[in-house]
Amino acid sequence: MSVNIRFPSGSTKQNNLKRSVLGYFAVNGNTTIPDLSRELDISVPKITALVNELIQDELLKDYGKIESSGGRKPSLYGLIADSAFFIGVEVKHDQINIGATNLKNELIKVSEKLPYDLNNTPDSLAILYDYISFFIKELGVGKEKVLGIGINLSGRINYQTGHSYSYFHFEEKPLSEIIESKIGIPVFLENDSRAMAYGEFYEGVVNEEKDVLFLNLDYGIAVGILVDGSIYYGKSGYAGEFGHMPLFDNELLCHCGKKGCLETEASGWALTRMFREKLHEGSSSVVSLQHIDPENVHMEDIIRAVHKDDVLAIELIAKIGERIGRGIALLINIFNPELVILGGRLAGTGDYLRYPVQTAINKYSLSLVNNDTKLVLSKLGDRAGIVGACILVRNKMMALH
Incomplete structure (x- = not known):
């Protein structure tokens, strides 16, 4: 599935450059235009234009001047944390855990150990819909700001197509598409163990x-x-x-x-x-x-x-x-x-x-x-799955690897 972070306007090439800029901020944190230009090998005028567009898109912010060794003080730019959100859903045999992170990958809300009986039935899938919908409502942000939902399931998952072959394989359409049609937000499916590993790799004990x-x-x-x-x-x-x-x-x-x-x-x-x-x-x-x-x-x-x-x-x-x-x-x-x-x-x-x-x-x-x-x-313990799901979605939306 190829879904990326949405921009109000711009050509495909321009939007891909924006994603590169956002991706750099997501991985490295706040930086200056000269440093960004050097790291991405894009001219300063072009980087300046991209940053200004991302500020207009309300994804980046100017955090003020910083000290320099000489000449004009450069401005420090960074992501606006609450400009976008990602949801991670961990489906276990006996419970569901749901969490949301902002654009800076900070965990802002968690609902854990929601009672659940994972069965390969339409009723079990309907309960999953209800839990996700209620969490989004309780999150208290505009639905348009929730850019994607990552769902972890055990068993055989084709993460590229969004098919689950162990649970809820009731029709030929990918499960991710079926859930997305119900929730109205892009959905990505992943095997639970890989999602947990992803969380630990990026935010846990791995250095x-x-x-x-x-x-x-x-x-x-x-x-x-x-x-x-x-x-x-x-x-x-x-x-x-x-x-x-x-x-x-x-x-x-x-x-x-x-x-x-x-x-x-x-x-x-x-x-x-x-x-x-x-x-x-x-x-x-x-x-x-x-x-x-x-x-x-x-x-x-x-x-x-x-x-x-x-x-x-x-x-x-x-x-x-x-x-x-x-x-x-x-x-x-x-x-x-x-x-x-x-x-x-x-x-x-x-x-x-x-x-x-x-x-x-x-x-x-x-x-x-x-x-x-x-x-x-x-290090992440019970939250490895929801953190991993959120990071996976964010990286897919930003075309990060």
């Missing part, structure tokens, strides 16, 4: 690293891959199905329809299944003291139990961590990354998960390879 793996550890597990500073999609856009590596010889049926997947033994689904089994066997836990039926125990209950130093929950997180680490060791041997980030809701257990993961990486990966790989926890 100068160019080769990075981001693990989305939730009910399912997947990986977002950064190679030489760019997200790796693969031929069809489906790269990163980490949870479906066939690492176990078991009879457990995975959600993908196959047996033996890493996800059957090392995911939130697996953790929940194992925890319920232990409760049925008579194991004690702070969860059982709450008189919750074992079949009604969910991943979030177990994560809360970990933070209450529950022995059973901690033991099972360690077991899950060891298996995840074994899978990550394979990725390290293949990709030789600089950085591996543990993200998603399971990463909310912190070092209870990180330590067994690190131990397994040391045990199963080649020392010569993993010596240069650092393992860290996500």
Whole structure:
């Protein structure tokens, strides 16, 4: 899908130059016309004209004179933060998180943990419409200022066409077009793990690293891959199905329809299944003291139990961590990354998960390879997805990469 930030007037070439100027400000912050001219290799008179047009478009602002080593003091120009907004929607199996950022990529509003049951039905899609529409209304800005909406879904997403092949694939039209026709704002679809990785790459724990793996550890597990500073999609856009590596010889049926997947033994689904089994066997836990039926125990209950130093929950997180680490060791041997980030809701257990993961990486990966790989926890935490979705939309609208 090719949709860019909208300008009141101007030729295609002129508007592309404007996008280049806006893109520079978005990435580098405030600057002067001489510096902008030098960095973009565009003459000072041309840059001056472009900046003046963007000021008229109410996207840029003159922030006043700054000190210089000699001659006339140059003016400092920068983006007007509230001139445009982007919305990120993170759709999980049991909840929805929505956030909005301004043109400076500042998170200005968040609605988290909205109750939701992700089903592949028209009713489930209609509830998603309602949540997005209500959030836009509550945002309190003119709808024309909301330039785009990024929606994260799990499973097979073709980000280029806007098709989802795992959820809401009811007709041949791209899901992004269907939602856009309902909401009235350009919509971009992305796989949830890649969007979370994108957020962490741009606003989280990543600094100068160019080769990075981001693990989305939730009910399912997947990986977002950064190679030489760019997200790796693969031929069809489906790269990163980490949870479906066939690492176990078991009879457990995975959600993908196959047996033996890493996800059957090392995911939130697996953790929940194992925890319920232990409760049925008579194991004690702070969860059982709450008189919750074992079949009604969910991943979030177990994560809360970990933070209450529950022995059973901690033991099972360690077991899950060891298996995840074994899978990550394979990725390290293949990709030789600089950085591996543990993200998603399971990463909310912190070092209870990180330590067994690190131990397994040391045990199963080649020392010569993993010596240069650092393992860290996500900095953005639960907000990685909405931040990533907003940045993805902003970069698409500004034709940034």
